[in-house]
Amino acid sequence: MKLFDCHxxxxxxxxxxxxxxxxLPPPPYAPPILSSAESSPSPSSLLLHDGQRSSTPLSATSTSDQKISFSFAGAAIMSTHxxxxxQVDACVSTLQKQSYLAVPCYGIHPWFLHEVIALDEVLVGGNDNGSNSGVIEGEGNKDDDWLTELRQRLIDHPNAIVGEIGLDGARWRAAPGDDNDGSNTHNPDNNAAWKYQKRxxxxxxxxxxxxxxxxxVVATELNRPVSIHVVQSWGQLLxxxxxxxxxxxxxYERIGDGICDDDVIDDTADHIVDEQYSSIRRKKKKQSKNRLLLPxxxxxxxxxxxxxxxxxxxxxxxxxxxxxxxxxFGFAPAIPNFYSSKTPSxxxxIGIHNLLLETDLEDSTTAWDDLNEGIQGIAAALDMDVCEVANQTHDNAMRFYFEREAEIISSQ
Structure with a gap:
């Protein structure tokens, strides 16, 4: 039974x-003897045609008189900036060299966004409540440098996903103010620059x-999964x-309006009638209804x-x-919410088929303990056997991170 750290x-x-x-403990079973052609198993070999994980002989069961043994499958390494x-690439390379699965994840975490973009940009709406603000208002603007870099990283790493990205409505900093509205907190040190502080x-x-x-949008266009951080900003997320x-x-509508390679229109023919053009537009519009609008x-x-x-x-x-x-959805033992009385319900x-195992740790010292604690917590919440939870969360991780790669390999 393998445990994959999804975040x-x-x-x-x-x-x-x-x-x-x-x-890490030694693996609970001997690895299979592979031929030279099979010596480096691909992620696709971990999935059956129905998306389920292939069976593996186990040396442990969940009975009370036997010790349950887990092994480490690998990890998804999330960038923040x-x-x-x-560093993400180096970490992924280290894991892969030791025959673990590893996924590079690129994106900008909301905690560090202010270090990447200019905070003195003109703010749409001039407020900070998130209503009708910060939206993408249309095409025609050149990508920011950081966005161009992200897009190129993803193109260069076809197995990478977008993460960690998101919204955080509870990450605060102090800022100087004039206290015109009386909302600032007086600084007893009476420092001239920070006489008043506003959160x-x-x-x-x-x-x-x-x-x-x-x-x-980049994740959707490149057909990549995303890992999202959301704190006290669910309305803004929606x-x-x-x-x-x-x-x-x-x-998609603009693509439909244009003349694409698969169109039957000759764009040099002046005799194309409106009815023919409208028919093609209707066809394109119908096709676009089933296209992904989100990652x-x-x-x-x-x-x-x-x-x-x-x-x-x-x-x-x-x-x-x-x-x-x-x-x-994931629940990390490192986050207090994991132990909330409301979390089991x-x-x-959510259900076991949509839960992922994660640690959300920087320091890997306690990572193995947290992975085991995560399995125990989910098993207790769902009243399931820990072995079932381990197997299912591993299957979920393989579907989330490697199913697309397996489909690409199988189509070649």
Missing amino acids: CHFHLGPRGLAPLLQN PRDYA MLSCPMNLQRRAFEQQL DSLSNVRELMRQK PKIYFHAFSGKAGVLPSLLAAIEKGNVSRNDVY IMKQ
Whole structure:
């Protein structure tokens, strides 16, 4: 039984992967003897045609008189900032050299967005409540440098996903103010520059939304899964999903209006009548209805939403032509929400087939313990056998991270 860490930042830890690799137990079963042609198994070999994981002989069961043995399958390494990208690549390379599965993930975390974009940009609406702000208002603008870099990274790494990206309505910083509205907190030190301090988001919500939506569009265009961080901004998230759906719909409509290679129109023929053109537009519009308006697979890591959020969230994603089966959720033992009394009922509402195992750790010292604790927590919440949970969460991880790659390989 293998455990795959679907969301971590080990490249940012003080010792990288070393503590984890040193703490891993020996595998619970002997690896199969492979021929030279099979010596480097591909992710596609881990999946059957129905998307289920291939069976593997186990040396442990879940009975009370036997010790359960798990082995480490690999990890998805999440970046937080463009400066992380090279470190992510190095971490992924280290894991792969030791025959573990590893996925590079590129994107900008909302906590560090203010370091990447200019906060003195003109803010749409001039407010920071996220309503009708930070939206992508149309095409024609050149990609920001960071977005161009992200797109190229994804193109250069076909197995990479977009992450960690998202929205955070609870990451605050102090800022000087004149206290005209009486809302500032008086600084007893009476420092001239910080005589009054006002709490504000580390990055204004409208800029968070703009960058988040831009990254969602890139993921959709390149058909890449996304790992999303959302804290106290679920309303803004739903608005952003709506914006991205509409933007992608407009993109497809423009493609439909244009003359593409598969069109039967001769763009040099002046005799094309309006009725013929309208017929082709209707055909294109019908085809576009089934195209993805959001990324193909979506993962809400360290889920902090209430149970009441789930129906509207899943409905919003389905409007983007993404199946509910392709929406996943994670709960990390490193995050206090994992131990909330409300979490078991939320896990039940989500169901085992849409749960992913994660640590969300930078320091890998306790990663193996957290993976095991995650399995135990899910098993207790769902009243399931830990072995069943281990197998199913591993299958879920293979579907989320490697199913697309397996499909590409099988089509070649």
